[in-house]
Amino acid sequence: MEHTANQVTLRGSLAGLPEYSHENHGRRFFRFLLEVPRLSGTVDILPVIAEDRILDSLDPSGGEMLTVTGSLRSHNLTEETKRRLLIFVFADSVTAEDGEPINEVTLEGTVCREPSYRRTPLGREICDIMLAVPRAFRRADYLPCILWGRTARETSMLHTRDRIRILGRFQSRLYTKVTDTGSEERTAYEISALSAEIMNDIS
DSSP, rough: TTTEEEEEEEEEEOOOOEEEEEEEEEEEEEEEEEEEOOOSSOEEEEEEEEEEHHHOOOOGGGEEEEEEEEEEEEEEETTEEEEEEEEEEEEEEEEEEOOEEEEEEEEEEEEEEOOOEEETTTTEOOOOOOEEETTTEEEEEEEEEEEEEEHHHHTTTTOTTTTTEEEEEEEEEEEEEEETTTEEEEEEEEEEEEEEOOOOOOO
């Protein structure tokens, strides 16, 4: 796909010290959570994975906040007989610098599941799509996106393999999962679109 984009920039506060995540081809990776407040006051708590060399070169003299640039990734985690989709930021760089919070995401990919359109009890239009964003070695990241209003209505007419470009933010959302052993609180991650551009005709 031409001009495929998967870019994310976050600026926020570290929610805890980085913890070891995994090793791949001799490279060690660490995971940490970044707290990024919205204008509304809600705080998104977002997972970031960075290679140890990136964190080792971090100069803390720039401020108490961290700016992370990279791409959004997905990973299917198998737990016993169930699979769970993990969404996180794969960091290309991490710098310490104070300033206004930033949460900017640019994605371009193909719709890989029929859109789900609905209205809230107050009449607000919402559309959920799963976007397949290609990356190297013929792999793809599968990223859940939520669109609103007129954009939701337009996107609801898309079908699988249609292309779309989204500008938005990476956000976290708490929800309650009912299991065989009771209810448990979990966190879902998704991209909330601020704007969307359909890259092909939908007629």
